[in-house]
Amino acid sequence: MSSRNPERPAATAEYLPLAFGFALHQIGATVASLGVLDAVAGGPRTADQLIESTGAHPRSLRRLLYAAVKAGILGEEGGGYRATPVAAHFGPLSDMHAAPPVWRAWEVLEESVRTGRSAFDIANGAPLFDHFEKDPELAAVFHAAMTAGSDVQYPAIVEHFDFSRFRHVVDVGGGRGTLLAAVLGADAALRGTVFDTANGVVETAGVLAEAKVDDRCDIAVGSFFESVPEGGDVYLLKNILHDWNDEECVRILSNIRAVLPPGGRVVVFTSVLSEGGDEEDPAEALGAAISDIEMLVMTTGRERTLTEYRALFAGAGLELTSTTPLPCPYLYQALEAAPVAS
Structure with missing residues (x-):
């Protein structure tokens, strides 16, 4: 029997998210981009109110609202529409x-x-x-x-990873500086450096100032493929290595290894694909697998198993010393590495 013709046909609830996932996404994305989710943030709004606030074609918007309710993105209350918890993922x-x-x-x-x-x-x-x-x-x-995708990760990182062992944190590829702002905000004894390209740090000074940590944090501009700033005793790579292939990752890690002081550490915050025999939550494992395919689509990189991360570290003269599972989506962990003992 052909694998395309199983004995039991797939139920609607089984095939619909797979066959029409693109449509479900666009329904939610359009509800967000039209301003519907912003409009209902303060409480339920009627269709007429949403038509007025969005300026959308009345009949078409009513059809979109109907579909958004059926998809679970919006709920109905008192003759109006409200956001559901799922709506928070559209933005x-x-x-x-x-x-x-x-x-x-x-x-x-x-x-x-x-x-x-x-x-x-x-x-x-x-x-x-x-x-x-x-x-x-x-x-x-x-x-x-x-930034939005990382908002749920920052509290978990700050709460579950011990930064008190260090004095100067360098966030490599740190972008707007939101992670380092959270880390420094939780420990007044720490200093930090956000390192990224000129494009990546456009808003960083404002983020650090708003968090009131700008007096303890520098901004450095450059490419981590060429070098990274000296002076840190822990170097963070959050959601960075999955953007790059193995050779590129080893180059980044090697540039960090070149400036790492005795006792220094590299910490990679990332999803870790499960290996044979690993216990896993099916939804979390699927999320990590989808993230891996997204890396194939968007970058030269990929999500990796713990064994594959060990190999990357070894290629840069580092060894994995500890792993810390974090309560974040998609099998997220902190991987800590130290220089290989000579």
Whole structure:
């Protein structure tokens, strides 16, 4: 019997999210981009009120609202519409996934799998981070999405990873500085440095000032493929290595190893794919697997297993010394590495 014709047909609840996941995403993304979710943030709003506030075509918006209720993004209350908990996942992250260059990339996933090339590069004629130079609007959407996607991770990192052992934290590829602001805000004895490209640190000074840690934190500009700032005793890589292939990751780690003092540490915050025999939550494992495919689509990188991370560290003269599971989505962990003893 063909594998495409199983004995038991798939139920609607089983196939619908898979066959029409793209449509469900766009329903939520459009509800967000039209301003519906902002409008209902203060309480339920009627369809007429939402038509007025969004300026959308009345009948079309009513159809969208109906679909959003059926999808579980909106609920109905007192003759109006309200946001559900799922709606919180539609915002900057869905804005990025709805952007035309990103949709074009997912369109050519098959070619990416056949060739091993980044789908974004195939579809848009340049790698993602190079594309930002000519598309500042997408760059802004991307950085906003990364910040929003990390908001649930910062509290877990600060609470469950011990930074008190260190004196100076360098966040490599730290972008807007939100992680380091949270870390320094939780420990008044720490100093820090946010290191990223000029494009990445456009808003960093304001973020640090708002968090009232700018007097203890510097901003350094450069490429981690060339070098990283000296002076830290712990170097953070949060959601960085999964953007790059093995050779590129070893180069980044080697540049950190070159300035790491005795007793210094490298800490990688990342999803870790499960290996054979690992106990796993199916939904969390699926989330990590989807993230891995997104790396194939968007970058030269991938999500990795713990064994694969050990190999990356070893290639840069480092060894994995401890792992700390974090209460974040998609099998998220803190991987701590130290220089290999000579």
